Amino acid sequence: MSSLDKTIEQLRAALSASPDNIALRQHLAETLLQAGYGEEAEAQFRDALKLSPGSTELLIGLANCYFQQSKNSHAMVIVEDLISSRDTPAAAHLLHARLLIRRNDIKFAVAEYEQAIDMDESLRDEALENHLGIAPDDESTSNEELVDGRLRAGGAAGSPIDASEKPTIDFTGVGGMDELKEEIRLKIIYPLQHVDMYEAYGKTIGGGIMMYGPPGCGKTHLARATAGEINADFISVGINEVLDMWIGQSEHNLHEYFETARRRSPCVLFFDEVDALGASRTDMRTSAGRQMINQFLAELDGAQSSNEGVLVLAATNAPWSVDSAFRRPGRFDRILFVPPPDSPARAAITRIMLKGKPCDNVDHEMAAQKMEGFSGADIMAVVDLTIEEKLQIAMKKGRPEPITTRDIIAAAKSLKPSTREWFASARNYARFANASGLYDDVLKYLGEA
Numbered sequence: 001m002s003s004l005d006k007t008i009e010q011l012r013a014a015l016s017a018s019p020d021n022i023a024l025r026q027h028l029a030e031t032l033l034q035a036g037y038g039e040e041a042e043a044q045f046r047d048a049l050k051l052s053p054g055s056t057e058l059l060i061g062l063a064n065c066y067f068q069q070s071k072n073s074h075a076m077v078i079v080e081d082l083i084s085s086r087d088t089p090a091a092a093h094l095l096h097a098r099l100l101i102r103r104n105d106i107k108f109a110v111a112e113y114e115q116a117i118d119m120d121e122s123l124r125d126e127a128l129e130n131h132l133g134i135a136p137d138d139e140s141t142s143n144e145e146l147v148d149g150r151l152r153a154g155g156a157a158g159s160p161i162d163a164s165e166k167p168t169i170d171f172t173g174v175g176g177m178d179e180l181k182e183e184i185r186l187k188i189i190y191p192l193q194h195v196d197m198y199e200a201y202g203k204t205i206g207g208g209i210m211m212y213g214p215p216g217c218g219k220t221h222l223a224r225a226t227a228g229e230i231n232a233d234f235i236s237v238g239i240n241e242v243l244d245m246w247i248g249q250s251e252h253n254l255h256e257y258f259e260t261a262r263r264r265s266p267c268v269l270f271f272d273e274v275d276a277l278g279a280s281r282t283d284m285r286t287s288a289g290r291q292m293i294n295q296f297l298a299e300l301d302g303a304q305s306s307n308e309g310v311l312v313l314a315a316t317n318a319p320w321s322v323d324s325a326f327r328r329p330g331r332f333d334r335i336l337f338v339p340p341p342d343s344p345a346r347a348a349i350t351r352i353m354l355k356g357k358p359c360d361n362v363d364h365e366m367a368a369q370k371m372e373g374f375s376g377a378d379i380m381a382v383v384d385l386t387i388e389e390k391l392q393i394a395m396k397k398g399r400p401e402p403i404t405t406r407d408i409i410a411a412a413k414s415l416k417p418s419t420r421e422w423f424a425s426a427r428n429y430a431r432f433a434n435a436s437g438l439y440d441d442v443l444k445y446l447g448e449a
Contacts, residue, residue: 004035022051029061038069056082060091067095071215072102072239072276073318090119101131103276104243104250104292110134131245165235167228174218174225175352175376176345180336184209184226187334188311192230192266208300208312208331210274212319213338214422216377219315220272222338226313227268234268235261239276243292251295258299258310265309274314275321293323300331317422319438320429327438337441340375340419343368349376350408353383360402367408373417385411 011028018024029044042065049058059078066075076099082092093116100109110132117124171181187209191198211219220236227234235257242253254277261269271277278296298304300312314332316322326332341349346368354362371379386407394401427446430439 004031007031008035008037020051022048022055025051026058026061029065033061033065033068036068038065041065042069056089056092060089060095063092063095067098070273072099072273073321075099090116090123093119094123094125097132098128101245102239102243104245106132106245133245165233166231167224167234169221169225170228171225173228173352174222175348175350176341177218177222177338180211180222180338183334183336184222188226188268189230192232192309208314209334209336210314210316210319210322210326210332211336211338212316214340214375214419214426215317216375216418217338217340218376219338220270221376223268223270223313223315226311230266230268232266232268232311233261233264234270235264236270236272239273242277248291250292254292254295254299258307259305261310262305262307266311267309268311268313271312271314273316274326275316275318278314278322278326293325297325297331300326320433335438337439337445339441339445340373340417341379343372346371346374346379349379350383353380354403357387358400358402360404362403362408363405367405367412370409370412371417373419374412374415375417375419378415378418381415382408382411385414 008028008031011024011031015021015024015028025044025048029041029048032038032041032044042062045058045062045065049055049062052058059082063075063078063082066072066078075095079092079096079099082088083096093112097109097112097116100106100112113128113132113134174181191203211222213219224234224236237257242250242257244250244253257269261267278293300307312332315338319335327335343365347364350362350364350367350371354364371382374382386403389411390401390403390407423442423446426439426442427448430442430446431448434440434443
């Protein structure tokens with residue numbers, strides 16, 4: 001056990017004796033974050049904020065947790081709220097700069113970084129300055145000019161890595177989601193299986209589906225299983241693999257991914273966190289972001305190259321942040337809500353996750369009923385916790401102990417569904433920003449339609 005892990009154990013023990021000690025809980029959260037335990041740190045910061053709502057330090061800590069876990073939109077909401085106040089802490093400006101880099105908004109990131117170090121010189125970060133193109137010792141050239149010069153010159157970044165794969169899972173490895181699977185079959189799978197019939201009607205093979213819903217409900221897993229179902233190549237594209245600080249490089253990276261998918265047709269091209277790549281242009285501060293979105297739209301349209309056989313899937317937790325142009329027919333013309341799994345799906349997921357593990361007549365249906373509102377990731381956490389508990393017992397007894405229904409239910413009671421926070425935000429959009437009916441499925445799920 002490392003010294004940092006020992007410190008964490010000591011802090012946990014101290015906190016169990018004094019659970020309302022805000023400073024102690026904050027110290028534990030910061031130590032967990034330093035050790036890379038982002039999710040646990042996030043939970044501690046949340047608990048601390050319940051004791052001290054509105055604490056700036058705790059809010060920045062929570063935003064840093066989001067940043068470490070690449071929950072960029074969550075972090076940005078907190079940071080933008082903090083920098084809109086009069087007494088903005090320097091740490092908020094620094095984190096804002098880091099978030100803006102992920103959005104490829106370099107000029108504004110430079111301004112925010114300089115604001116941070118003007119307020120607190122100790123926050124200076126040489127690696128970040130190099131990334132931003134800031135040379136503090138070069139007085140003959142302003143920071144803005146230097147960044148602009150490097151941007152105009154172009155970066156050294158090469159073409160995106162060809163990271164295609166052949167998934168080993170198909171729809172049998174996805175618990176539940178029957179309606180979603182059928183939508184994907186109609187849009188993607190049947191055209192490949194019945195080429196002649198689709199050609200007779202002049203229907204091309206390809207197109208896009210955007211999936212939205214709470215995090216952890218299987219959007220990425222479903223996309224990979226779709227490729228496995230048709231034995232197609234699968235290319236997963238993250239925002240960090242597209243966005244680049246050099247002008248024009250982000251568009252080039254995006255084009256290269258589409259070109260790779262076209263060469264490997266049939267191919268499933270999957271964009272995770274598509275709201276970061278296709279944010280609403282009305283919210284953009286710079287033309288560089290708009291150009292990247294225009295490039296994305298052009299690639300979806302197949303303006304210069306045919307997208308025949310290129311099946312584009314995208315996932316987002318924030319569909320309200322995606323530019324409406326992406327929803328035009330021929331682009332992402334199917335917008336599918338991916339809700340938390342229902343009871344039969346939860347039972348199926350639990351059954352899949354427990355396959356091959358020592359079990360004693362587990363009643364999966366009964367266990368599923370105790371996990372109402374749990375995402376697939378939450379159910380995985382329940383199973384992991386159950387296994388950890390059984391391992392502790394097995395180590396003491398010296399033999400494996402089978403998992404029972406009672407064990408799973410006990411683990412489920414100790415966890416809360418992570419989807420509640422997402423639905424709190426989605427409900428507002430579904431009620432007050434739903435002129436197109438895009439979020440009707442959310443209202444139906446909530447029983448408010």
